[in-house]
Amino acid sequence: MVDIILVRSNSVIYDPRVDKIVRSLSKKYSILVLGWNREGVTKQNIGEYIVKLELFNVKTSFWRPSLLRMFVRLGAYFSLFWIWIFVRLIICRPKIIHACDLDTILPCYLYKILFRKKLVFDVFDRYAMAFIPMKFKRFYSIVNWLEENFAKNSDVLMTVNEKLLNTFRRPKHSAIIMNCPQDHRVTVSSSRERRKNDELTLIYTGLIRNMRSLESVASAINDMDGVQFMMVGPIMDNELLRQLISIPNIKYRGLLKPSEALDLEASSDVMIALYDLRDPQINFAIPNKVLESMMCGIPVISNVAQELIKEVDCGVVVEYGNVDQIRETIIKLKDNPELRKRLGDNGRKAFLEKYNWNRMEQKLYEIYSSMMKK
Numbered sequence: 214m215v216d217i218i219l220v221r222s223n224s225v226i227y228d229p230r231v232d233k234i235v236r237s238l239s240k241k242y243s244i245l246v247l248g249w250n251r252e253g254v255t256k257q258n259i260g261e262y263i264v265k266l267e268l269f270n271v272k273t274s275f276w277r278p279s280l281l282r283m284f285v286r287l288g289a290y291f292s293l294f295w296i297w298i299f300v301r302l303i304i305c306r307p308k309i310i311h312a313c314d315l316d317t318i319l320p321c322y323l324y325k326i327l328f329r330k331k332l333v334f335d336v337f338d339r340y341a342m343a344f345i346p347m348k349f350k351r352f353y354s355i356v357n358w359l360e361e362n363f364a365k366n367s368d369v370l371m372t373v374n375e376k377l378l379n380t381f382r383r384p385k386h387s388a389i390i391m392n393c394p395q396d397h398r399v400t401v402s403s404s405r406e407r408r409k410n411d412e413l414t415l416i417y418t419g420l421i422r423n424m425r426s427l428e429s430v431a432s433a434i435n436d437m438d439g440v441q442f443m444m445v446g447p448i449m450d451n452e453l454l455r456q457l458i459s460i461p462n463i464k465y466r467g468l469l470k471p472s473e474a475l476d477l478e479a480s481s482d483v484m485i486a487l488y489d490l491r492d493p494q495i496n497f498a499i500p501n502k503v504l505e506s507m508m509c510g511i512p513v514i515s516n517v518a519q520e521l522i523k524e525v526d527c528g529v530v531v532e533y534g535n536v537d538q539i540r541e542t543i544i545k546l547k548d549n550p551e552l553r554k555r556l557g558d559n560g561r562k563a564f565l566e567k568y569n570w571n572r573m574e575q576k577l578y579e580i581y582s583s584m585m586k587k
Contacts, residue, residue: 214307215245216243216308216309217244217308218244218302219311220246220247220298221246221313221317222249222316222317226262226266226470227468229471230373231246233471235263237577245307247301250268251272254268269298291316298320302324310325310330315363332367332369333368333580336370336371336373339357341360342492342493347493370384370386370387371387373498374499380497388576391573392504394569394570395570396565396570397475397479413440413441413482414480415430415514416442416443417443418445418501418505421444421450421453421465423450424491426534429487432540435460437540440543444457445468481511483543483553484512484513486502486503486506486518487515487539488500489534499521506560508561510558510561513528514528516531527556527563529542529546
Protein backbone atom coordinates (compact mmCIF):
# COMPACT_ATOMS: atom_id res chain seq x y z
CA MET A 214 0.00 0.00 0.00
CA VAL A 215 1.18 3.53 -0.81
CA ASP A 216 -0.03 6.88 0.54
CA ILE A 217 -0.58 8.58 -2.82
CA ILE A 218 -0.92 7.58 -6.46
CA LEU A 219 -0.63 10.35 -9.04
CA VAL A 220 -2.17 9.61 -12.44
CA ARG A 221 -1.34 11.51 -15.64
CA SER A 222 -2.19 10.43 -19.19
CA ASN A 223 0.22 12.76 -20.98
CA SER A 224 3.98 12.49 -20.74
CA VAL A 225 4.97 12.12 -17.07
CA ILE A 226 8.75 12.35 -17.30
CA TYR A 227 8.69 15.56 -19.35
CA ASP A 228 5.87 17.32 -17.47
CA PRO A 229 7.25 20.15 -15.25
CA ARG A 230 4.13 20.42 -13.04
CA VAL A 231 4.06 16.69 -12.35
CA ASP A 232 7.81 16.75 -11.68
CA LYS A 233 7.47 19.44 -9.00
CA ILE A 234 4.42 17.91 -7.32
CA VAL A 235 5.98 14.43 -7.19
CA ARG A 236 9.30 15.73 -5.83
CA SER A 237 7.51 17.68 -3.11
CA LEU A 238 5.10 14.93 -2.04
CA SER A 239 7.82 12.28 -2.05
CA LYS A 240 9.59 14.17 0.75
CA LYS A 241 6.73 13.35 3.14
CA TYR A 242 4.73 10.46 1.67
CA SER A 243 5.14 7.20 -0.20
CA ILE A 244 4.04 7.89 -3.76
CA LEU A 245 3.57 5.92 -6.98
CA VAL A 246 3.05 7.53 -10.40
CA LEU A 247 0.91 5.96 -13.14
CA GLY A 248 1.18 7.23 -16.70
CA TRP A 249 1.01 6.37 -20.37
CA ASN A 250 4.12 5.54 -22.36
CA ARG A 251 2.87 7.11 -25.60
CA GLU A 252 6.32 8.32 -26.67
CA GLY A 253 8.13 5.03 -26.10
CA VAL A 254 10.19 6.20 -23.11
CA THR A 255 13.11 3.85 -22.47
CA LYS A 256 13.31 1.51 -19.46
CA GLN A 257 16.39 3.41 -18.30
CA ASN A 258 14.47 6.72 -18.15
CA ILE A 259 11.60 5.02 -16.34
CA GLY A 260 14.01 3.47 -13.84
CA GLU A 261 15.70 6.83 -13.21
CA TYR A 262 12.43 8.60 -12.38
CA ILE A 263 12.06 10.39 -9.02
CA VAL A 264 9.79 7.69 -7.54
CA LYS A 265 8.41 4.38 -8.73
CA LEU A 266 6.83 4.93 -12.15
CA GLU A 267 4.52 2.49 -13.92
CA LEU A 268 3.45 3.16 -17.50
CA PHE A 269 0.71 1.80 -19.73
CA ASN A 270 2.86 0.60 -22.61
CA VAL A 271 0.87 1.43 -25.73
CA LYS A 272 2.70 3.80 -28.04
CA THR A 273 0.35 6.16 -29.86
CA SER A 274 -0.42 9.79 -30.57
CA PHE A 275 -3.82 11.45 -30.60
CA TRP A 276 -2.74 14.59 -32.40
CA ARG A 277 -4.40 14.23 -35.79
CA PRO A 278 -5.88 16.90 -38.09
CA SER A 279 -9.32 15.29 -37.90
CA LEU A 280 -11.25 15.80 -34.67
CA LEU A 281 -13.38 12.74 -35.42
CA ARG A 282 -10.31 10.52 -35.89
CA MET A 283 -8.79 11.87 -32.70
CA PHE A 284 -11.84 11.02 -30.60
CA VAL A 285 -12.26 7.57 -32.19
CA ARG A 286 -8.70 6.83 -31.07
CA LEU A 287 -9.46 8.33 -27.66
CA GLY A 288 -12.43 6.00 -27.23
CA ALA A 289 -10.52 2.93 -28.33
CA TYR A 290 -7.36 3.46 -26.31
CA PHE A 291 -8.62 5.26 -23.23
CA SER A 292 -11.02 2.49 -22.24
CA LEU A 293 -8.00 0.17 -21.96
CA PHE A 294 -5.97 2.81 -20.15
CA TRP A 295 -8.76 3.40 -17.62
CA ILE A 296 -9.14 -0.32 -16.92
CA TRP A 297 -5.39 -0.57 -16.38
CA ILE A 298 -5.46 2.41 -13.94
CA PHE A 299 -8.39 0.97 -11.99
CA VAL A 300 -6.68 -2.41 -11.60
CA ARG A 301 -3.45 -0.74 -10.40
CA LEU A 302 -5.43 1.35 -7.88
CA ILE A 303 -7.17 -1.74 -6.49
CA ILE A 304 -3.85 -3.58 -6.15
CA CYS A 305 -1.96 -0.67 -4.53
CA ARG A 306 -4.83 0.74 -2.41
CA PRO A 307 -3.63 4.36 -2.05
CA LYS A 308 -5.15 6.63 0.59
CA ILE A 309 -5.29 9.55 -1.86
CA ILE A 310 -5.44 9.65 -5.66
CA HIS A 311 -4.11 12.72 -7.46
CA ALA A 312 -5.82 12.69 -10.88
CA CYS A 313 -4.43 15.08 -13.47
CA ASP A 314 -7.07 16.41 -15.89
CA LEU A 315 -10.35 14.98 -17.10
CA ASP A 316 -8.83 12.12 -19.11
CA THR A 317 -7.71 10.29 -15.93
CA ILE A 318 -10.55 11.09 -13.55
CA LEU A 319 -13.10 8.32 -14.30
CA PRO A 320 -11.24 5.27 -12.85
CA CYS A 321 -9.92 7.42 -10.00
CA TYR A 322 -13.42 8.60 -9.11
CA LEU A 323 -14.78 5.05 -9.21
CA TYR A 324 -12.00 3.96 -6.86
CA LYS A 325 -12.81 6.87 -4.50
CA ILE A 326 -16.50 5.90 -4.36
CA LEU A 327 -16.02 2.14 -4.02
CA PHE A 328 -13.21 2.22 -1.47
CA ARG A 329 -14.06 5.51 0.28
CA LYS A 330 -10.71 7.13 -0.36
CA LYS A 331 -9.73 10.74 -1.08
CA LEU A 332 -9.46 12.28 -4.54
CA VAL A 333 -7.59 15.38 -5.70
CA PHE A 334 -8.74 16.54 -9.14
CA ASP A 335 -5.85 18.60 -10.54
CA VAL A 336 -7.00 20.57 -13.60
CA PHE A 337 -4.10 21.70 -15.74
CA ASP A 338 -6.42 22.70 -18.62
CA ARG A 339 -10.18 22.72 -19.09
CA TYR A 340 -10.56 19.77 -21.46
CA ALA A 341 -13.26 21.21 -23.73
CA MET A 342 -11.38 24.50 -24.08
CA ALA A 343 -8.17 22.68 -24.90
CA PHE A 344 -9.42 20.15 -27.44
CA ILE A 345 -12.96 20.85 -28.71
CA PRO A 346 -13.71 23.72 -31.14
CA MET A 347 -16.57 25.93 -29.98
CA LYS A 348 -18.56 25.12 -33.14
CA PHE A 349 -19.30 21.68 -31.60
CA LYS A 350 -21.49 23.36 -28.98
CA ARG A 351 -23.37 20.30 -27.73
CA PHE A 352 -20.23 18.17 -27.37
CA TYR A 353 -18.38 21.11 -25.80
CA SER A 354 -21.18 21.55 -23.22
CA ILE A 355 -21.29 17.84 -22.35
CA VAL A 356 -17.54 17.67 -21.69
CA ASN A 357 -17.66 20.85 -19.58
CA TRP A 358 -20.60 19.42 -17.61
CA LEU A 359 -18.67 16.22 -16.91
CA GLU A 360 -15.63 18.15 -15.77
CA GLU A 361 -17.77 20.38 -13.58
CA ASN A 362 -19.42 17.42 -11.85
CA PHE A 363 -16.19 15.54 -11.23
CA ALA A 364 -14.76 18.74 -9.74
CA LYS A 365 -17.78 19.16 -7.49
CA ASN A 366 -17.57 15.59 -6.20
CA SER A 367 -13.82 15.43 -5.65
CA ASP A 368 -12.38 16.08 -2.21
CA VAL A 369 -10.21 18.91 -3.54
CA LEU A 370 -10.30 20.70 -6.88
CA MET A 371 -6.81 21.98 -7.65
CA THR A 372 -6.06 24.42 -10.48
CA VAL A 373 -3.12 26.49 -11.68
CA ASN A 374 -4.56 30.01 -11.16
CA GLU A 375 -7.56 32.03 -9.99
CA LYS A 376 -8.93 32.65 -13.47
CA LEU A 377 -9.10 28.94 -14.28
CA LEU A 378 -10.64 28.18 -10.89
CA ASN A 379 -13.35 30.76 -11.57
CA THR A 380 -14.47 28.85 -14.68
CA PHE A 381 -15.90 26.25 -12.27
CA ARG A 382 -18.93 26.74 -10.07
CA ARG A 383 -16.75 26.85 -6.98
CA PRO A 384 -16.75 23.50 -5.14
CA LYS A 385 -16.53 23.27 -1.36
CA HIS A 386 -12.79 22.58 -1.29
CA SER A 387 -10.46 24.11 -3.86
CA ALA A 388 -6.85 25.21 -4.03
CA ILE A 389 -4.57 27.09 -6.38
CA ILE A 390 -1.12 25.62 -6.93
CA MET A 391 0.53 27.81 -9.54
CA ASN A 392 3.08 26.42 -12.00
CA CYS A 393 5.84 28.42 -10.36
CA PRO A 394 9.25 26.85 -10.96
CA GLN A 395 11.72 25.71 -8.36
CA ASP A 396 14.80 27.91 -8.02
CA HIS A 397 16.87 26.15 -10.62
CA ARG A 398 18.84 29.02 -12.09
CA VAL A 399 22.30 27.91 -13.14
CA THR A 400 25.24 30.26 -12.67
CA VAL A 401 25.41 32.50 -15.69
CA SER A 402 29.18 32.37 -15.86
CA SER A 403 28.83 29.91 -18.72
CA SER A 404 26.86 30.56 -21.88
CA ARG A 405 25.58 34.07 -21.38
CA GLU A 406 28.92 35.57 -20.35
CA ARG A 407 30.99 33.64 -22.89
CA ARG A 408 28.88 34.90 -25.79
CA LYS A 409 29.77 38.15 -27.47
CA ASN A 410 27.74 41.16 -26.36
CA ASP A 411 26.05 41.47 -29.75
CA GLU A 412 24.75 37.85 -29.75
CA LEU A 413 21.25 37.03 -28.54
CA THR A 414 19.63 33.65 -27.85
CA LEU A 415 15.84 33.34 -27.85
CA ILE A 416 14.30 30.29 -26.19
CA TYR A 417 10.91 28.59 -26.57
CA THR A 418 9.95 25.51 -24.55
CA GLY A 419 6.58 23.94 -25.27
CA LEU A 420 4.52 22.17 -27.90
CA ILE A 421 5.86 22.55 -31.43
CA ARG A 422 2.58 23.47 -33.10
CA ASN A 423 0.70 26.29 -34.74
CA MET A 424 -1.07 28.89 -32.55
CA ARG A 425 2.27 29.66 -30.83
CA SER A 426 3.50 32.30 -33.32
CA LEU A 427 6.65 30.29 -34.01
CA GLU A 428 6.33 31.16 -37.71
CA SER A 429 6.18 34.87 -36.83
CA VAL A 430 9.34 34.67 -34.73
CA ALA A 431 11.03 32.76 -37.56
CA SER A 432 10.05 35.44 -40.07
CA ALA A 433 11.24 38.17 -37.70
CA ILE A 434 14.76 36.74 -37.31
CA ASN A 435 15.17 35.10 -40.73
CA ASP A 436 17.79 37.59 -41.96
CA MET A 437 18.95 38.85 -38.56
CA ASP A 438 22.63 38.45 -37.69
CA GLY A 439 23.71 37.51 -34.18
CA VAL A 440 20.38 35.94 -33.13
CA GLN A 441 19.64 32.29 -32.41
CA PHE A 442 16.21 30.81 -31.74
CA MET A 443 16.24 27.58 -29.70
CA MET A 444 13.14 25.37 -29.42
CA VAL A 445 12.42 22.50 -27.04
CA GLY A 446 9.31 20.34 -26.67
CA PRO A 447 6.96 17.66 -28.02
CA ILE A 448 6.32 17.81 -31.76
CA MET A 449 2.66 18.15 -32.77
CA ASP A 450 3.32 19.48 -36.28
CA ASN A 451 6.22 17.87 -38.12
CA GLU A 452 5.75 20.00 -41.23
CA LEU A 453 5.96 23.20 -39.18
CA LEU A 454 9.15 21.95 -37.52
CA ARG A 455 10.70 21.17 -40.91
CA GLN A 456 9.93 24.68 -42.11
CA LEU A 457 11.35 26.27 -38.97
CA ILE A 458 14.64 24.37 -38.82
CA SER A 459 15.29 25.07 -42.51
CA ILE A 460 16.25 28.56 -41.29
CA PRO A 461 19.95 28.49 -40.29
CA ASN A 462 19.63 30.38 -36.98
CA ILE A 463 16.78 28.20 -35.65
CA LYS A 464 17.62 24.99 -33.77
CA TYR A 465 15.38 22.28 -32.31
CA ARG A 466 16.95 20.73 -29.20
CA GLY A 467 14.48 17.86 -28.78
CA LEU A 468 12.32 16.77 -25.87
CA LEU A 469 14.16 17.51 -22.62
CA LYS A 470 13.44 16.66 -19.00
CA PRO A 471 12.20 19.66 -16.97
CA SER A 472 15.56 20.28 -15.28
CA GLU A 473 17.39 20.14 -18.63
CA ALA A 474 14.91 22.56 -20.20
CA LEU A 475 15.36 24.97 -17.29
CA ASP A 476 19.14 24.82 -17.69
CA LEU A 477 18.76 25.80 -21.34
CA GLU A 478 16.35 28.61 -20.46
CA ALA A 479 18.68 29.97 -17.79
CA SER A 480 21.57 30.13 -20.25
CA SER A 481 19.47 31.99 -22.85
CA ASP A 482 18.76 35.71 -23.12
CA VAL A 483 15.06 36.09 -23.90
CA MET A 484 12.00 33.84 -23.47
CA ILE A 485 9.32 33.58 -26.18
CA ALA A 486 5.74 33.01 -24.93
CA LEU A 487 3.23 33.85 -27.67
CA TYR A 488 -0.26 32.33 -27.93
CA ASP A 489 -3.19 32.63 -30.32
CA LEU A 490 -6.00 34.12 -28.22
CA ARG A 491 -8.59 32.25 -30.28
CA ASP A 492 -7.57 29.27 -28.13
CA PRO A 493 -10.10 29.77 -25.26
CA GLN A 494 -7.99 28.32 -22.46
CA ILE A 495 -5.20 30.86 -23.06
CA ASN A 496 -7.43 33.54 -21.57
CA PHE A 497 -7.33 31.65 -18.25
CA ALA A 498 -3.64 30.78 -18.15
CA ILE A 499 -0.34 32.14 -16.92
CA PRO A 500 2.05 30.14 -19.10
CA ASN A 501 4.90 28.23 -17.46
CA LYS A 502 7.28 30.09 -19.75
CA VAL A 503 6.40 33.47 -18.23
CA LEU A 504 7.03 32.20 -14.70
CA GLU A 505 10.19 30.36 -15.74
CA SER A 506 11.60 33.49 -17.39
CA MET A 507 11.17 35.27 -14.04
CA MET A 508 13.02 32.48 -12.23
CA CYS A 509 15.84 32.56 -14.78
CA GLY A 510 16.15 36.34 -14.62
CA ILE A 511 15.57 36.82 -18.35
CA PRO A 512 12.94 39.01 -20.05
CA VAL A 513 9.94 37.50 -21.82
CA ILE A 514 8.31 38.52 -25.09
CA SER A 515 4.62 37.68 -24.79
CA ASN A 516 1.05 38.64 -25.64
CA VAL A 517 -0.51 36.94 -22.57
CA ALA A 518 -0.34 37.40 -18.78
CA GLN A 519 -0.12 41.07 -19.68
CA GLU A 520 -1.17 42.33 -16.24
CA LEU A 521 1.54 40.30 -14.52
CA ILE A 522 4.26 41.27 -17.02
CA LYS A 523 3.40 44.97 -16.77
CA GLU A 524 3.06 44.89 -12.98
CA VAL A 525 6.43 43.19 -12.49
CA ASP A 526 8.01 44.95 -15.51
CA CYS A 527 9.74 41.75 -16.55
CA GLY A 528 9.21 41.69 -20.31
CA VAL A 529 7.73 43.22 -23.43
CA VAL A 530 4.11 42.77 -24.48
CA VAL A 531 3.58 42.44 -28.23
CA GLU A 532 0.68 41.68 -30.55
CA TYR A 533 0.30 38.03 -31.55
CA GLY A 534 1.45 37.38 -35.12
CA ASN A 535 2.72 40.94 -35.66
CA VAL A 536 6.06 40.15 -37.32
CA ASP A 537 7.22 43.77 -37.50
CA GLN A 538 6.51 44.38 -33.81
CA ILE A 539 8.17 41.12 -32.77
CA ARG A 540 11.20 41.98 -34.91
CA GLU A 541 11.47 45.50 -33.44
CA THR A 542 11.25 44.08 -29.91
CA ILE A 543 13.97 41.50 -30.57
CA ILE A 544 16.25 44.18 -32.04
CA LYS A 545 15.60 46.48 -29.06
CA LEU A 546 16.48 43.74 -26.57
CA LYS A 547 19.48 42.64 -28.62
CA ASP A 548 20.93 46.14 -28.80
CA ASN A 549 20.23 47.03 -25.19
CA PRO A 550 21.76 44.55 -22.70
CA GLU A 551 21.05 47.01 -19.85
CA LEU A 552 17.32 46.81 -20.64
CA ARG A 553 17.50 43.00 -20.69
CA LYS A 554 19.23 43.04 -17.31
CA ARG A 555 16.69 45.41 -15.75
CA LEU A 556 13.70 43.40 -16.96
CA GLY A 557 15.36 40.14 -15.95
CA ASP A 558 16.25 41.46 -12.48
CA ASN A 559 12.67 42.65 -11.96
CA GLY A 560 11.34 39.20 -12.81
CA ARG A 561 13.89 37.49 -10.59
CA LYS A 562 12.96 39.71 -7.63
CA ALA A 563 9.25 38.93 -8.06
CA PHE A 564 10.06 35.23 -8.31
CA LEU A 565 12.00 35.25 -5.04
CA GLU A 566 9.31 37.25 -3.22
CA LYS A 567 6.14 35.56 -4.51
CA TYR A 568 6.20 33.35 -7.61
CA ASN A 569 8.37 30.44 -6.44
CA TRP A 570 7.70 26.74 -5.85
CA ASN A 571 8.64 26.85 -2.16
CA ARG A 572 5.46 28.84 -1.51
CA MET A 573 3.39 26.44 -3.59
CA GLU A 574 4.96 23.43 -1.88
CA GLN A 575 3.81 24.63 1.54
CA LYS A 576 0.24 25.01 0.24
CA LEU A 577 0.47 21.49 -1.21
CA TYR A 578 1.56 20.09 2.16
CA GLU A 579 -1.34 21.84 3.91
CA ILE A 580 -3.83 20.21 1.50
CA TYR A 581 -2.38 16.72 1.89
CA SER A 582 -1.86 16.95 5.63
CA SER A 583 -5.51 17.86 6.08
CA MET A 584 -6.71 14.97 3.90
CA MET A 585 -4.46 12.42 5.60
CA LYS A 586 -5.97 13.30 8.99
CA LYS A 587 -9.56 12.70 7.85
